[in-house]
Amino acid sequence: MNQTGAAQETWNTADLVRKDKAHMLHPVSNLRQLQEYGPLVMARGEGVYLWDTDGKRYIDAFAGLWNVNVGHGRRELADAMREQGERLAFSPTFFGLATPPTIELAAKLASLFPGDLNYFNFTSGGAESNETAIKIARYYWALRGKPDKVKVLSRMMAYHGIAMGALSATGIPAYWQDFGPRPAGFIHLTPPYYYRHGEGMTEDEFVDSLVRELEETIQREGADTIAAFIGEPIQGAGGVVVPPDRYWPAIAEVLRRHDILLILDEVITGFGRTGTLFGMQQYGITPDIVSFAKGVTSGYVPLGGVGVSSKMFDVLAEPDRVFMHGFTYSGHPVACAVALRNIQIIEEENLAANAGEVGAYMIGELSKLLERPYVGNVRGKGLMMLVELVADKETKAKFDPAQNLGGRLQAATRKRGIIVRCNPDSIAIAPPLILTKEEASTVVEAIADSLTEVLG
Numbered sequence: 001m002n003q004t005g006a007a008q009e010t011w012n013t014a015d016l017v018r019k020d021k022a023h024m025l026h027p028v029s030n031l032r033q034l035q036e037y038g039p040l041v042m043a044r045g046e047g048v049y050l051w052d053t054d055g056k057r058y059i060d061a062f063a064g065l066w067n068v069n070v071g072h073g074r075r076e077l078a079d080a081m082r083e084q085g086e087r088l089a090f091s092p093t094f095f096g097l098a099t100p101p102t103i104e105l106a107a108k109l110a111s112l113f114p115g116d117l118n119y120f121n122f123t124s125g126g127a128e129s130n131e132t133a134i135k136i137a138r139y140y141w142a143l144r145g146k147p148d149k150v151k152v153l154s155r156m157m158a159y160h161g162i163a164m165g166a167l168s169a170t171g172i173p174a175y176w177q178d179f180g181p182r183p184a185g186f187i188h189l190t191p192p193y194y195y196r197h198g199e200g201m202t203e204d205e206f207v208d209s210l211v212r213e214l215e216e217t218i219q220r221e222g223a224d225t226i227a228a229f230i231g232e233p234i235q236g237a238g239g240v241v242v243p244p245d246r247y248w249p250a251i252a253e254v255l256r257r258h259d260i261l262l263i264l265d266e267v268i269t270g271f272g273r274t275g276t277l278f279g280m281q282q283y284g285i286t287p288d289i290v291s292f293a294k295g296v297t298s299g300y301v302p303l304g305g306v307g308v309s310s311k312m313f314d315v316l317a318e319p320d321r322v323f324m325h326g327f328t329y330s331g332h333p334v335a336c337a338v339a340l341r342n343i344q345i346i347e348e349e350n351l352a353a354n355a356g357e358v359g360a361y362m363i364g365e366l367s368k369l370l371e372r373p374y375v376g377n378v379r380g381k382g383l384m385m386l387v388e389l390v391a392d393k394e395t396k397a398k399f400d401p402a403q404n405l406g407g408r409l410q411a412a413t414r415k416r417g418i419i420v421r422c423n424p425d426s427i428a429i430a431p432p433l434i435l436t437k438e439e440a441s442t443v444v445e446a447i448a449d450s451l452t453e454v455l456g
Contacts, residue, residue, distance in 0.1 A: 009043065011053035016041050033407075040414065045072025048432050048439055050419065059418045061431045061443045066236060066268045066384065067294035070345045071432040077300045077338050077345075084337035093122070093331035101336035108343060109307060112277060115286030117307040122331040126267035127161025129291035129304040130230065133263045134165050135325055136289060136308060136316070137228040140261070143315050150185050151221060153214070153229040153260075157191040157238030160230060160265055169230050172238055187221065189213055191235060192243035195377045195388070196396065203244040211250050218258050228261040228289070233279030236268035240386035240428060242379050248283035261312075262287040267304070268384065271295030272346050272433050275356025275382035282381065288312055295346075296339045303335035351433035355382040362429070362440040369448060374455050383435060387427045387447065389455075398425050405454065412450035418443050 017038035026034055041053045048071055050060045063069065070077070084101060091099050106120040121136075123129045134152055141149035154160070156171035167175060168186040176182060190197055190213055198206035218226060233248065235241035255262050264287040269279030273295060276282055280290070289312070293304030308316070316323065329335070346352065359382040366387055369375045376390035389405065391397045399405050401424055409422040420443075421428040427447060431439070 011041070011043055013041060013053040016053060047071045047073065048435055057417060058414070059431070059439060059443055059446075061418045061420045061429050063383075063430050063432045064299045065294070066273065066430045067299040069271055069273065069295040069351065069433045070298045070342060070349075071434040074298070074300075074345070076341055077298065080338045080341040081301065081334055084334045088333055091333060092328065094326055099331070099333040099336070101333050101340060102331035105336040105339050108340060109305070112343070113286075113290060113307055114278075114281065116310040117286065117290055118310045119308050119313040121306045121308075121326075122336070123293070123304040123306070123327055124302045124329050124332075124335075125161075125304045126265075126291065126293035127163040127166045128327060129267065129293050129306050130160040130166040130169060130263075130265060131163050132306045132325065133230065133265075133289045133291045134169065134228070136306065136312075137261050137263065139323075139325075140312055140315055141227050143319060146224065148225055149227045151226045152186050153217065153226060154186060154188050155191040155231055155235070156188045157193065157235050157241060158188070158230075158232060158265075159235070159237035160232075161267075187217060189217060191238065191241055192247045193235075193239070193241045194244060195379070204246065207244050207246045207250055210247065211254060214251060214254050218254070218260070223258040223260060226258075226260050228263050229255050230263040230265060232265045232267075233269045233282060234274060234381055234384065236384065239388070239426060240380055240384055242381050243283075245283070248280075248285050252285045252287075261289060263289040263291065265291050267291060267293045268295075268430075271298075271343070272352035272355050273382055273384050273430070275352060275359060277346075277352050279381075296342065297335060298342050300342070301332075301335045301338050302329075303332065303339055346433070349434070352382075354435075355433045358435050358437055358440055359383040359385065361437050362435075362444060365441065365444045366429075366447070369451065372451065372455075374451075380429075383433055384428075384430045386429070389425050389427075408454045409450055412453045413446060416446040416449060418446045420447065 020039050021035055042050050043053045044051050048059050050058045091097055093102060109120055110118045121132055123132055138150050152169055154169040154171055158171040160166045160169040162175055164183060168182045171188045190210055192210060194203060194206055252262055264280050266278055270292045274282055288309050290307045297303045363380050363385050367378045370378060373393060374389050376393055376396055377388040379386055391399045406422045406424045413420050
């Protein structure tokens, strides 16, 4: 592995924390608590490891935010930034302009995605990508002479970003609170969460119930009013919900029959995370539209995008008019150059396969925690997984929020040198795809010890 090998620097942590408290508005953070405790300040990374400004080392078992797929400190990606920045730092893709790395990335993605996903529009991240996907779906139907097809079907527990359109598709109410009103036309269905919603049913019966719900919703709303169904192949931020194998083929068949577009959100699942290059390959389906971000550059620079089928592109390109959508940094040449090199690393080092192998081992080791009375479910695919905690195994009752379980687990895991996502009722794990079985064992041991400290 080619690492940058950055020299150890000396930081004044207390001064940085003081400035953070005085000036930072942190996303998805408890602002009041941060004013009391301050942030954990990371200074450098190498491979699966991070070091804070006091020199303590951690395993980054959440890969930043699900996205540092090839690991930290890759010189190859730093070199790609520098080389393209020196050559041409920026030129837009508006008004018929393009740059070589932008064109080459679109061509590379067309060769990687299944089916006829051949045309790509670039963004700066996942929320922008899903906003774009929803707009393209509505634009497509308008061009087809069906302007009333505007509604979007989604699922509870879905996460599609927190820009207003993406937020409306998101099915996690905590993200909606105090940000209303949301745009109309978004309908949330039951998630394919067998552990919580499949009580008294086999997996096949559960899938059948979800298909019936979809059919009934389409009948109630009218297929002629529904533009698209958007979903993550595996729901990520909502709780790493891995659907039964039959779920996606069955859902896709209903949508095809009713002439409703399928948008797959590969923002988290894309570029090797699930053990295949894309999450859709786990289920043998191809959408009409795909959104992506995160792992496409491994987080080294912001980049996202949307792919559409050739069939859809033919409709989008038919009128003699301007496609009135885009962002200043759509197709940023530096970001696209990094993406091309990042994808090359994923392919050369066979990281999707490693995610599948190490992930299966790690899920197996985590499953041993099911012997504990407060571990209700362990699930995942590849290197995205979750340990769900319950106050009572029989009833699946959740812990009282007043216990601050997530905060206590966060403190316990960080004390043991791992970074994971600790929620009130779960621990989510998503390490870089370069993780070894030895490193996986270290993470599992730290989680087990943390649970013992907090819950006994």
